[in-house]
Amino acid sequence: MEWDPKTKILDNSSIDLGHQENARIWGELENYLALTSEAGAQWLRVKPTAFAIMDDLGYDDMDSFEATLGGTFEEWLIRLGCVELRTDENGVPEMRLKPQSGTEATPKSTIMKLPVKTREDLQVVCVKSPAATISIPEIEFEIGNDGKRVIDTLYNHISQALFQLENYSHHCEADKKQAIIDTVESLRKCLDLDCEWTWVVSDPSGMSELTDNPNVEIIYN
Numbered sequence: 001m002e003w004d005p006k007t008k009i010l011d012n013s014s015i016d017l018g019h020q021e022n023a024r025i026w027g028e029l030e031n032y033l034a035l036t037s038e039a040g041a042q043w044l045r046v047k048p049t050a051f052a053i054m055d056d057l058g059y060d061d062m063d064s065f066e067a068t069l070g071g072t073f074e075e076w077l078i079r080l081g082c083v084e085l086r087t088d089e090n091g092v093p094e095m096r097l098k099p100q101s102g103t104e105a106t107p108k109s110t111i112m113k114l115p116v117k118t119r120e121d122l123q124v125v126c127v128k129s130p131a132a133t134i135s136i137p138e139i140e141f142e143i144g145n146d147g148k149r150v151i152d153t154l155y156n157h158i159s160q161a162l163f164q165l166e167n168y169s170h171h172c173e174a175d176k177k178q179a180i181i182d183t184v185e186s187l188r189k190c191l192d193l194d195c196e197w198t199w200v201v202s203d204p205s206g207m208s209e210l211t212d213n214p215n216v217e218i219i220y221n
Helices: 020-038 046-056 062-069 072-081 152-167 174-192
Strands: 084-087 093-097 110-116 125-129 135-137 139-141 150-153 196-204 219-220
Touching: 020 046, 020 062, 020 093, 020 150, 046 062, 062 072, 062 219, 072 084, 125 152, 125 196, 139 152, 139 174, 150 152, 150 219, 152 174
Parallel strands: none
Antiparallel strands: 084 093, 110 196, 110 219, 125 150, 135 139, 135 196
16 A cells, blocks of 8 residues: 555544654654555554564553553554554564545545634644644744644644744844744743634645534635
8 A cells, every 4th residue: 555644543543642642652653654655565564563663762661662552552553543454374463554445535625723712622632734734823823734744732732832932042043033932922822721712724635633622613625
């Protein structure tokens, strides 16, 4: 199967991908799936991948890794929902990203809007596709399309942006510094819910996702 990140993640998953460690594990797994596809293969062996991710993320041993997973890596993959498992002719477990069904509609360009008013809203999980941009119109803030899929809560998406902006402010030209400081302050007010604001995901690929929430408005282009 040619690597194609156009696979929905949240729809069939029983895993809390808003939990940072689950999101980190998924990010590492997606990298390995992509590398496998780029090498011309379709299936990736489960056990060596588990050990590779364990090492990449700094776990001491498989016991500590599985304690985070809440079971074996294979059980975690089953709960993830977007990965297909099989055993090869030698009985070795393998996996791949589930291919899209031929009956599935082609994703449409979408704009998703969520008014953020409560702490619960900040814990909504957002899957930002490689093609998507995120904006908060009330403060004229935008996260660009950086070519990577990112899964995190709204709170953590903003916290990461804050971290990057603060680091940049230490090295930028003086004439830009105040504008960055002002943006950082505005983002902090968003996290503190000092005002109501709107999380807007604009995605020409239609592959971004938000946790089910009755207040999400979806506009199809």
